[in-house]
Amino acid sequence: MxxxxxxxxxxxxxxxxxxxxxxxxxxxxxxxxxxxxxxxxxxxxxxxxxxxxxxxxxxxxxxxxxxxxxxxxxxxxxxxxxxxxxxxxxxxxxxxxxxxxxxxxxxxxxxxxxxxxxxxxxxxxxxxxxxxxxxxxxxxxxxxxxxxxxxxxxxxxxxxxxxxxxxxxxxxxxxxxxxxxxxxxxxLPGTGAVLKLRHRGQTVELKPESEPFAMGREPSNHLTVEADWVSRTHATIEYKRGHFMIADRSTNGTYVRIGEDDEQKVHRDELHLRKSGTISLGQSFGVNTGDIIYFDAD
Known part of the structure; x- marks a missing residue:
């Protein structure tokens, strides 16, 4: 009992x-x-x-x-x-x-x-x-x-x-x-922070109190990217420890480029999203030409 x-x-x-x-x-x-x-x-x-x-x-x-x-x-x-x-x-x-x-x-x-x-x-x-x-x-x-x-x-x-x-x-x-x-x-400082995401004409604003933002192939995600190289739940973005962090949960990894820096592959790990840049799920930027996610961190 x-x-x-x-x-x-x-x-x-x-x-x-x-x-x-x-x-x-x-x-x-x-x-x-x-x-x-x-x-x-x-x-x-x-x-x-x-x-x-x-x-x-x-x-x-x-x-x-x-x-x-x-x-x-x-x-x-x-x-x-x-x-x-x-x-x-x-x-x-x-x-x-x-x-x-x-x-x-x-x-x-x-x-x-x-x-x-x-x-x-x-x-x-x-x-x-x-x-x-x-x-x-x-x-x-x-x-x-x-x-x-x-x-x-x-x-x-x-x-x-x-x-x-x-x-x-x-x-x-x-x-x-x-x-x-x-x-x-x-x-606390930074509680007015905003992260803006843009993908194929869709714009989303995330704030510190927003729930974790899920991206992946399945329709149940907040942002759906339909591609064979994208996992069902590929990555999430969440505000924690004072920053917006992207956490990869995928098979193929998540590619992030901050400003003009070289791309970084995040695989089963997380990365601080700062300034502005781009996100590519499952493929390097050199291969992915149609499903780039753009972000701006205020």
């Missing part, structure tokens, strides 16, 4: 695992990822947490309280930075967590809003970063890590964007500017 209770959900995944498989081969890459997940499991258990499951290069954990999860997340990053085996192979993780109500099934798995929000925090985190909601951070008491505001982000199922923060887990924080709690969204 399932029941709902407050708990902290944490997701951590190995950063750059796709490139790891390409450079080290399947067997060695799987061994390295397994070693990372084992280390994260140990840290989770040391902080009273429970591993729900591992999926590929990702681990999902729960903790009884927000402080348990926050301290575990920071120790996970420290463990990655101290272990010579991980450092030698340039292995790192990105972590997202959130405290809230979650539905716990009889088999131990958990579902619900807190899980969705935690997964979203993990997707926003960069390599060697811990991202959580401002609400989770503000609920902490006692000696807690410092945090820096990352502005706001959209979470599926929530009407308005929510404030998020980056936890400062590094022990040597000299030269870094800290804030003890999240800055109010209205006080």
């Amino acid at each position: 399932s029941h709902s209770r407050p708990q902290t959900i944490l997701f951590a995944d190995v950063s750059g695992s796709t490139r790891l498989f390409e450079s080290r081969g399947d067997v060695e890459a799987r061994r390295l990822i397994a070693a990372v997940l084992d280390a994260l499991t140990q840290v989770c258990q040391q902080h009273g947490g429970r591993v729900i499951k591992t999926i590929g290069d990702e681990i999902m954990c729960t903790f009884p309280g927000a402080l348990n999860g926050v301290l575990a997340a920071c120790d996970m990053q420290r463990r990655m930075g101290r272990d010579i085996n991980f450092v030698r192979d340039s292995l790192a993780v990105r972590i997202g967590l959130h405290h809230g109500d979650a539905l716990e099934e009889a088999d131990g798995d958990v579902y619900g809003d807190a899980v969705n929000t935690a997964a979203r925090m993990a997707s926003l985190a960069k390599r060697e970063q811990v991202v959580t909601t401002a609400a989770t951070y503000d609920s902490l008491s006692g000696k807690v890590p410092e945090a820096r505001s990352l502005g706001k982000a959209r979470v599926s199922g929530k009407l308005l964007p929510i404030e998020i923060v980056d936890l400062v887990w590094q022990e040597d924080t000299s030269g870094m500017t800290m804030v003890q709690s999240a800055v109010r969204i209205g006080d």
Whole structure:
């Protein structure tokens, strides 16, 4: 029988695992990822947490309280930075967590809003970063890590964007500017930012509060590009960490040209869209002559 209770959900995944498989081969890459997940499991258990499951290069954990999860997340990053085996192979993780109500099934798995929000925090985190909601951070008491505001982000199922923060887990924080709690969204710079997109006579304006803008071959995307070399959901554009970012999810990659610079191929990665430029889904600009997407970032 399932029941709902407050708990902290944490997701951590190995950063750059796709490139790891390409450079080290399947067997060695799987061994390295397994070693990372084992280390994260140990840290989770040391902080009273429970591993729900591992999926590929990702681990999902729960903790009884927000402080348990926050301290575990920071120790996970420290463990990655101290272990010579991980450092030698340039292995790192990105972590997202959130405290809230979650539905716990009889088999131990958990579902619900807190899980969705935690997964979203993990997707926003960069390599060697811990991202959580401002609400989770503000609920902490006692000696807690410092945090820096990352502005706001959209979470599926929530009407308005929510404030998020980056936890400062590094022990040597000299030269870094800290804030003890999240800055109010209205006080943040750049909240008036606009990204304009143009494609085949269609013009779209994206703002920081806009939902992630999906581009791809399927009609369900916000912008549909019907071509064999374009994936069903090829790439998304979203405002996060103070910038409009394009994230590639495709098979063939996304080509971006900023100003007069050379084109950059983005593949299973993301790129800051700045100034103005062009986007080509799945093909280099030298080949694609009809489906160029133009952007202007104000």
